[in-house]
Amino acid sequence: MNSVQILERLIGFPTVSRDSNLALIEYVRDFLSARGVDSRLYPDASGRKANLYACVGPSERGGILLSGHTDVVPVDGQRWSSDPFRLQERGARLFARGAADMKGFLACALRAAGLAAARPLRLPLQLAFSYDEEVGCLGVRSLIDDMSRWSHRPAFCIVGEPTMLRTAVGHKGKTALRATCHGRAAHSAAPDRGVNAIHMAGDLIGHIRRRQAGIAHGGARDPAYEVPYTTLHVGVIHGGTVLNIVPARCELEFEIRNLPADDPAALVSAIRADAAAVARSMHGDCDAGGDDVRIDFELVHEYPGLDTPSDSPVVELAAALTGNRERIKVGFGTEGGLFSGRLGIATVVCGPGSIDQAHRSDEFVALDQLQRCDAMMDSLLDRLA
Numbered sequence: 304m305n306s307v308q309i310l311e312r313l314i315g316f317p318t319v320s321r322d323s324n325l326a327l328i329e330y331v332r333d334f335l336s337a338r339g340v341d342s343r344l345y346p347d348a349s350g351r352k353a354n355l356y357a358c359v360g361p362s363e364r365g366g367i368l369l370s371g372h373t374d375v376v377p378v379d380g381q382r383w384s385s386d387p388f389r390l391q392e393r394g395a396r397l398f399a400r401g402a403a404d405m406k407g408f409l410a411c412a413l414r415a416a417g418l419a420a421a422r423p424l425r426l427p428l429q430l431a432f433s434y435d436e437e438v439g440c441l442g443v444r445s446l447i448d449d450m451s452r453w454s455h456r457p458a459f460c461i462v463g464e465p466t467m468l469r470t471a472v473g474h475k476g477k478t479a480l481r482a483t484c485h486g487r488a489a490h491s492a493a494p495d496r497g498v499n500a501i502h503m504a505g506d507l508i509g510h511i512r513r514r515q516a517g518i519a520h521g522g523a524r525d526p527a528y529e530v531p532y533t534t535l536h537v538g539v540i541h542g543g544t545v546l547n548i549v550p551a552r553c554e555l556e557f558e559i560r561n562l563p564a565d566d567p568a569a570l571v572s573a574i575r576a577d578a579a580a581v582a583r584s585m586h587g588d589c590d591a592g593g594d595d596v597r598i599d600f601e602l603v604h605e606y607p608g609l610d611t612p613s614d615s616p617v618v619e620l621a622a623a624l625t626g627n628r629e630r631i632k633v634g635f636g637t638e639g640g641l642f643s644g645r646l647g648i649a650t651v652v653c654g655p656g657s658i659d660q661a662h663r664s665d666e667f668v669a670l671d672q673l674q675r676c677d678a679m680m681d682s683l684l685d686r687l688a
C-alpha cells in the first residue's frame with residue numbers, strides 16, 4: 304500500500320481526542336503483524352484508548368523512533384467542504400481532519416515500517432503512536448514511563464508534526480493552570496459584607512498581565528521563535544450567579560508557554576505569591592479575614608519545551624534525510640520535549656504539511672509533501688540497512 308492509501312484508512316477512524324482510538328490502533332497493529340512485526344499496546348485506564356509501540360529490526364539496539372499522535376481535534380462548529388473523516392483529493396491536496404496533524408506522517412511511517420520489515424536492518428526502525436496528545440501530551444507518558452526502564456532506548460526521535468519537512472530543533476513548553484478565587488457571598492446591596500471573587504480574579508489577571516509585560520520587555524528572548532519570549536494568557540473565566548449576589552467563587556484558566564530557557568515553575572510560584580497578596584488585600588473588605596478567602600491553584604497539564612542543540616547528530620541526520628539544512632523553532636508544543644527531557648533521546652520535529660492547516664476546517668496536506676516524506680523515509684531505511 305502506498306502512503307495515500309494508508310492515509311485514507313487512517314482518516315476513516317474518527318479519532319477525536321474525547322473518543323476511542325482503538326479501531327485505528329487495531330488497524331495499525333494488524334497492518335504491522337501482516338508484515339511480521341509485533342506491536343506492544345499501552346492501554347489507558349478506561350481501556351478505550353491505547354499507545355502503540357513497534358520495533359522493526361534488531362530490538363537489542365537503539366534505533367530511530369518515529370513518533371506521532373493518533374488523536375485529532377474536533378470538527379464541531381467548523382464548516383467543511385467535504386466529510387472531514389473521508390480523504391478527499393482536490394488539486395494535488397488531500398483534505399481531511401488529521402491530514403496534516405498528523406495522520407499524513409503516520410501513513411508515511413507505516414509504509415516505511417512495511418518496507419523495513421522486508422529487508423535486513425542493522426539498526427531498528429521504531430514506531431510510537433500515541434493518544435491524547437491534543438489535550439496536553441497526556442497519553443504518551445505511559446509509554447515514556449515504560450521506556451525509561453528499557454536498557455536499549457532509541458538513539459534518535461523524529462516527531463512528525465507538520466513543519467513542511469523542515470527540521471525544528473525547539474519548541475516552547477506549556478503549563479496550564481486553574482485558579483479558583485474563593486470570596487464570600489453577600490447581598491449586593493451590602494457588598495462590603497462579602498468578598499467579591501470576581502474582583503479577586505480581576506486583580507489576579509492584572510498581576511498576570513503585569514508579569515507578561517515585564518517578560519516581554521526584559522525577559523529572556525530567543526529570536527528563532529515567532530513570539531521570542533515566554534507568554535502568559537488567561538483563556539477561560541467563570542464566576543458569579545446573579546447580579547444581586549456578591550459572587551463567592553470565580554475560576555480562571557491560564558497558561559504559560561515558556562521558552563526552554565525560562566523555568567515555568569518559578570513563574571508559577573511568583574503568581575501564587577501574587578494570588579496570596581490579592582487574598583490578603585481582600586481581608587480588609589469584610590469584618591474578619593480567614594482561610595475561606597483565598598485563591599487555590601490546580602495544575603491542568605504541562606509539558607516541557609524542546610531545545611535540541613543545532614550541532615546534535617539528530618539535526619545532521621534530519622538535514623541529510625530531507626536535503627534541507629534549515630533549522631527552525633516552532634510555537635506549538637509536541638511530545639518531543641518529553642522524549643528529550645524524560646529519556647534523553649536526541650529529538651527533532653519534522654513532518655509533512657503545515658501547522659497553518661491544522662485544527663481548521665478544510666485541513667489538508669499537499670500530495671507533494673507526502674511524496675517528499677516518503678523519500679525521507681526511503682533514505683532513512685537506507686541508513687538503517
Ligand SMILES: [Zn+2]
Nearest residue numbers: 372404405464
Ligand atoms: Zn499534532
